Amino acid sequence: MKRPxxxxxxxxxxxxxxxxxxxxxxxxxxxxxxxxPxxxxxxxxNRAEPPDARAIFKAACPGQPFRKQDYYLLLSRFHKLAEQFLAWQAFQQNEQAHYTHLLQALRQRQQQPLFQRSMKKARSLNKPQDNHAADSLHFAYHLEREQYDFIDSHDRTKPTNLQQATDLLDAYYFAEKLRQTCLAHARSVINQETYKIGMIPAIEAEIKKRPSLLEHPAVLLYHACYQAVVVTGAQRSFQLLRQYIRVYKKGFPRQEIRDLYLLAINYCIRALNFGDTAFAQEALQLYEESLKEGYLLEDGYLPESTFSNMVSLALKLEYYEWVxxxxxNHSDKLKPAFRESLPWYTSAKLAYELGDTDRVLQLCAKIEARQPFLYLGTKTLQLKVLCEQEEWDAVDSLLESMRVxxxxxxDVGYHREHYLLLLQFTRRLLGLIPGDLSKIFELAAEVETTKNFREKPWMLRQISKKVKR
Known part of the structure; x- marks a missing residue:
């Protein structure tokens, strides 16, 4: 029987x-x-036992005859209460939500002294120097809105706080839209997802007209992120983003800072993919910093992509002992499904850089790679070793399995283009005739000028061997 x-x-x-x-x-x-109860x-x-409808109903409703409709109604009501409990628990832990609803109730009951006292307490919860997140702007807006409704209901001739409320709403909306735009851009690059985020040109124009909006750290930080990650890609914009993360990170929720670190890291990795090797050190520093402070852990685990990327960056920098x-030191932080395969894979990458090709093949043979990044990464290592050993039949077979x-x-996202190029160039490498300089130089030039191909140095070395023969 299916578990309720x-x-x-x-x-x-x-x-x-x-x-x-x-x-x-x-x-x-x-x-x-x-x-x-x-x-x-x-x-x-009985949580460990398979569910028994009649036993469940008998335990909850002793003495009543079992009927299916009564049983399902019992479970439905119980499920609803469980959801209400979770909502109640979340509400109890959210002081801002408590005061938002309390102020509304006190205003509606015309409890002026209690309203003013509660408003003072609510404002004390939202100190700008401690809480920079856009949610704090949203809460501040709600407080100003309640203050306006309170003023309006007592004396309509008295000046109101509508300007403060409007400014806070603008700041909250702009920060959230910029944040969503940055996240959507990252998803579109990594997973080839398509999003349409409106109003951004109008927000940019408004920020230029009202630079005071940048006094709110949430607007400042996400505007810098938008400029660096989505718009220009300029190093100056990236350095501003880096600076603002360092200055303001204590005032943001951990999840938001984690997202910002990953956005900054993605900027560095994209720059690396376009040939700017200076960003390898910057990306590794961002990873180390965010990992040390616990931002990169997900449910207590180190994501497999983070583990793999950090090793790749350190290898690029030739930090072999560090790797x-x-x-x-960090294999035990991986999810159980990756605690063997990913350390073997990254150790194989280290062995390749150290020139121990026998160990590379031994480690690759042990890896059971179900995830695309692990499968394709393992096959790439094997391909490189077999090419260098001139095991051309094995190379041909491996290329076909990767193609299939x-x-x-x-579901390999933007990595797909890289692997298709690897297959294409390796096939053409196999077809080169040693000494046929025109074909050799033609392929080398094409590899050199192709974007999004991460194995350029290795492929060019293989091509150059054809010249020397």
């Missing part, structure tokens, strides 16, 4: 939340159905 949706939700609860949910169900303020007790005692230490894989897997 409500029980699936309960599986995500911590033990402390289960206890609090029981108190919630026992409270007449939230629930007056006696069967609900009994149902929770049954689940706690060996990094693999040893790329044909079947469309």
């Amino acid at each position: 949706v409500a029980f699936q939700l309960l599986q995500s609860f911590r033990s402390s939340e289960i206890q609090l949910f029981h108190v919630f169900l026992e409270s007449p303020a939230f629930n007056r159905r006696q069967e609900m 009994l149902l929770l007790d049954y689940w706690r005692q 060996e230490a990094f693999i040893g 894989y790329l044909q079947r897997h469309k």
Whole structure:
């Protein structure tokens, strides 16, 4: 029997939340159905067992005859209460939401002294020097809106705070739109997703007319990110973004700073892909800084892409001892599914850079690569070694397996172009006749001028061998 949706939700609860949910169900303020605490007790005692509809119903509704419609209604009500509990818990933990609703209730009840006292407390929660996020601007706007409604309901001749409310709403909206634009741009580059984000030209024009908007760190930081990542790609814009992250990161939620670090890192990696090798050091510094401060961990795990990218950057910088230490110190932070395969793969990359081709092939043979980046990365290492060893039959077979894989897997994003170019150039390399200088120089020139191909130095070395013969 399929596990009820409500029980699936309960599986995500911590033990402390289960206890609090029981108190919630026992409270007449939230629930007056006696069967609900009994149902929770049954689940706690039998959570590991396959669900039994009749046993569940009997435990929650003793003495009542089992009917399917009653059973499904029981589960539906229980699920609704579980969702209400989560919403209530989130509300209890959100002081800003508490004051937003409290102020509205006090204003509607004409409780002027209590409204003013609560407004003072609410404003104290939103100190600009401590909280730079766009959400703080949104909360400040809500406070000004409640203040306006309060003034308007008591004395319509009195000057209002509409200007402050409007300015805060503009700042919040501009910061959020710029943030969404940066995230959408990154997704479009990495995953080939398409987004249409409106109003950005108007926001840019408004910021030029009203530079005071940049006094809000959320607007300042996301405007700098937009300029660096989406618009110009200029190093000056990137350095401003780097500076603003360093200055203001303590005032933003961890998730937002994580996104900003990744956007800055993506800028560096794109610059690297276009041949600007100076950004390898900058990208690795950003990774180290954000990892040290815990921004890059997701649910306590180090993402496999982060692990792999850091190794690639360090190898590019020839930090071989650093790579060996990094693999040893951080492999246990990977998700269980990657704790063997990814360290083997990155160790194989290190072995290749050190010239130990036998170890490269040994490690690659151990890797069970289900993820595209791991499969294609492993095959690329094998391809390079086999080309250098002039095992042309094996190279031909490997190229065909990679071609078939790329044909079947469309989910490799912008990396797809690189791998297709690798296959194309390697095929042409196999067809070169040693000493045929016109064909050799033609291929070398094409490789040299092709963008988004990350194996240029290696491919050019292979081509040059054809000249020397």
